Amino acid sequence: MTSLWPRIEPLLAHVTKPARYIGGELGACEPDHGPGRVAWLLLYPDTYEIGLPNQGLQILYEILNERPDAVAERAYAPWTDMEAAMRAAEVPLFSVETSRPAADFDILAFNLSAELTYTNVLNLVDLAGVPVRAADRAAGHPLVIAGGHCAFNPEPMADFVDAFALGDGEEVVGEITDVVRRWQERRSTDGTSSREELLVALAGVTGVYVPSCYEPTYEAGRLTGVAPRARAVPEKVEKRTISDLGAWPYPKQQLVPLVEVVHDRLNVEVFRGCTRGCRFCQAGMITRPVRERPAAQVDRMVRSGLDRTGYDEVTLTSLSSADFSGIEKTVTSIINDPECSGQVSVSLPSLRVDAFTVGLAAEIQKVRRTGLTFAPEGGTWRMRQVINKLIREEDLYAAVDSAFSQGWQRVKLYFLIGLPTETDDDVLGIAALARACVEIGRRYHRNVTVTASVGGFVPKAHTPFQWFGQNTMEELRRKVVLLKDAVRGVRGLSLRWHDPEATTVEGLVSRGDRRMGAVIEDVWRAGGTFQEWSEHFDLGLWTGALERAGLTLEDAVYRHRPEDEILPWDHVSAGLHRDFLWQDWQEALAEHGLEDCRWTPCYDCGACTGLGVEHVVASSVAPAGGSQGTGQDLEAGGTVPVRFLATSTHAPAAPVLAGAAAVEAGG
Numbered sequence: 001m002t003s004l005w006p007r008i009e010p011l012l013a014h015v016t017k018p019a020r021y022i023g024g025e026l027g028a029c030e031p032d033h034g035p036g037r038v039a040w041l042l043l044y045p046d047t048y049e050i051g052l053p054n055q056g057l058q059i060l061y062e063i064l065n066e067r068p069d070a071v072a073e074r075a076y077a078p079w080t081d082m083e084a085a086m087r088a089a090e091v092p093l094f095s096v097e098t099s100r101p102a103a104d105f106d107i108l109a110f111n112l113s114a115e116l117t118y119t120n121v122l123n124l125v126d127l128a129g130v131p132v133r134a135a136d137r138a139a140g141h142p143l144v145i146a147g148g149h150c151a152f153n154p155e156p157m158a159d160f161v162d163a164f165a166l167g168d169g170e171e172v173v174g175e176i177t178d179v180v181r182r183w184q185e186r187r188s189t190d191g192t193s194s195r196e197e198l199l200v201a202l203a204g205v206t207g208v209y210v211p212s213c214y215e216p217t218y219e220a221g222r223l224t225g226v227a228p229r230a231r232a233v234p235e236k237v238e239k240r241t242i243s244d245l246g247a248w249p250y251p252k253q254q255l256v257p258l259v260e261v262v263h264d265r266l267n268v269e270v271f272r273g274c275t276r277g278c279r280f281c282q283a284g285m286i287t288r289p290v291r292e293r294p295a296a297q298v299d300r301m302v303r304s305g306l307d308r309t310g311y312d313e314v315t316l317t318s319l320s321s322a323d324f325s326g327i328e329k330t331v332t333s334i335i336n337d338p339e340c341s342g343q344v345s346v347s348l349p350s351l352r353v354d355a356f357t358v359g360l361a362a363e364i365q366k367v368r369r370t371g372l373t374f375a376p377e378g379g380t381w382r383m384r385q386v387i388n389k390l391i392r393e394e395d396l397y398a399a400v401d402s403a404f405s406q407g408w409q410r411v412k413l414y415f416l417i418g419l420p421t422e423t424d425d426d427v428l429g430i431a432a433l434a435r436a437c438v439e440i441g442r443r444y445h446r447n448v449t450v451t452a453s454v455g456g457f458v459p460k461a462h463t464p465f466q467w468f469g470q471n472t473m474e475e476l477r478r479k480v481v482l483l484k485d486a487v488r489g490v491r492g493l494s495l496r497w498h499d500p501e502a503t504t505v506e507g508l509v510s511r512g513d514r515r516m517g518a519v520i521e522d523v524w525r526a527g528g529t530f531q532e533w534s535e536h537f538d539l540g541l542w543t544g545a546l547e548r549a550g551l552t553l554e555d556a557v558y559r560h561r562p563e564d565e566i567l568p569w570d571h572v573s574a575g576l577h578r579d580f581l582w583q584d585w586q587e588a589l590a591e592h593g594l595e596d597c598r599w600t601p602c603y604d605c606g607a608c609t610g611l612g613v614e615h616v617v618a619s620s621v622a623p624a625g626g627s628q629g630t631g632q633d634l635e636a637g638g639t640v641p642v643r644f645l646a647t648s649t650h651a652p653a654a655p656v657l658a659g660a661a662a663v664e665a666g667g
């Protein structure tokens with residue numbers, strides 16, 4: 001086996017946090033590379049501390065290593081000091097498990113979860129000694145593959161990535177392995193199979209988008225289409241969706257690092273998908289429908305995970321974990337487990353804004369009571385109707401009252417500014433809500449802290465806001481100043497905001513077409529790595545590159561798109577009908593909310609009806625409490641495609657396709 005360790009070890013004494021590069025985590029595999037095994041290097045394009053906990057990467061790591069015909073190792077972006085040392089010593093990128101050179105792997109597979117990491121992807125491919133542009137790679141080079149939420153607009157990275165995997169990765173990684181293995185076998189026998197043949201074969205796998213098989217066209221500076229170059233590839237690439245999360249109880253061996261990382265605790269995914277319908281939320285839109293893990297399996301994964309790792313904290317992960325059917329029962333059973341002897345704390349990453357949920361949080365955070373976080377997102381009820389985050393003020397105040405009355409002294413509120421139709425009154429509404437929360441807290445405690453954390457809104461592909469012209473950098477700055485002035489002098493209230501410059505660049509890349517590749521490459525060549533880190537972010541690199549590419553912020557970021565404009569991601573599908581998204585955009589402008597389709601009739605967004613999948617839930621009724629759990633109009637709409645988990649007391653004996661009546665009866 002090729003190991004670079006003798007050349008890596010001398011570098012480690014001279015860099016910060018050398019443990020980032022040595023692997024050795026509990027749960028790490030010792031892969032057995034060999035003929036007939038497709039070797040995957042799974043890469044997270046940020047530091048080890050941020051990348052290691054990534055659940056998607058860990059799930060695929062195990063699934064691949066369980067296959068007899070695959071092996072998987074991992075690599076993360078070396079910090080700038082290590083990169084400099086590696087380049088000076090001519091040490092290429094290597095895996096953390098066996099210090100194997102990245103270029104020795106068959107596949108370099110990147111998780112793309114943030115646009116500002118794109119320049120790091122180029123840097124890692126380059127550090128591997130692989131040509132950065134896909135067109136320059138030969139048959140002997142590894143395939144560069146990317147997945148994750150950002151892959152739903154693949155075009156900005158189309159020049160650098162050989163193939164994108166859209167949607168859930170559990171099944172498709174096996175199919176990609178099969179295609180690569182068969183191609184390698186043919187190549188070793190006849191020696192003629194070309195890289196192009198491999199790419200066309202990959203384009204035939206459902207959920208795989210191969211950019212080189214598609215040609216973008218432009219007219220008068222605007223994209224007019226992205227069409228297949230050959231008949232063998234589909235016009236539209238559909239995402240992959242696993243229908244049954246219970247069939248994939250991964251990770252079974254969560255990695256336990258030797259150094260502190262973010263989210264350093266046991267993580268158990270309780271469901272995938274979300275149909276709350278927040279119109280700004282790409283994750284919710286592209287991961288539909290909702291698929292719950294059976295509660296008994298969650299229980300088993302928590303118990304075995306705690307036992308194996310020694311962690312005393314578990315996070316039940318999902319986009320909205322308080323919506324998991326029977327969440328109360330699940331967390332009560334964990335914290336009351338005699339084996340945990342009252343020492344295990346449970347956290348839910350996304351609380352609903354209602355007093356019921358706070359009561360639940362009080363129950364489960366007996367061991368460690370840190371701050372509570374709520375995300376009303378909009379400062380006024382009008383704004384929250386536009387974004388479909390249907391939280392009423394009285395529910396927010398009841399939740400905050402409940403939190404302070406039960407002993408919390410710190411509350412964090414998340415908001416967005418720069419939302420569609422936003423007025424200064426909506427922005428100032430953020431300050432008013434936060435001030436009111438401080439006043440509620442003072443009824444219970446002398447010293448309370450309410451932090452209003454404000455992000456700039458970036459419209460994302462496959463959401464109803466994909467047509468919206470993002471607020472300019474100057475407008476976002478003005479709104480931040482407005483807020484700063486409004487909260488000045490309020491004791492106990494602190495304001496945090498995201499840098500409008502970084503928000504603008506995120507927007508530039510997130511909705512870019514293939515021409516954005518030149519901008520990304522230019523920024524990388526000018527040394528712009530770790531752009532999501534404020535100390536490395538450099539707006540000048542981006543604006544300079546944009547100008548050299550002949551593009552403008554006005555056109556690429558700030559402009560509203562008309563309904564008939566071809567969008568760069570129209571040829572990839574997250575299952576959502578374009579006309580549903582447009583209709584929902586019009587509903588937003590009319591300030592109309594839309595209830596959660598998990599508990600109300602179907603709006604035919606396409607995610608279930610188009611892909612032949614269904615919601616998998618244990619309870620047919622909305623959770624108790626507050627405006628986020630009530631108000632459904634069960635009389636209107638069509639049939640809800642839903643399968644009830646057999647373990648639930650609510651569950652019918654067999655899977656059903658439930659109509660509105662069945663939803664009511666099921667409750």
Ligand code: SF4
Nearest residue numbers: 597602603604605608
């Ligand atoms: S197809 Fe219907 S039930 Fe399924 S996510 Fe879309 S609106 Fe909801």
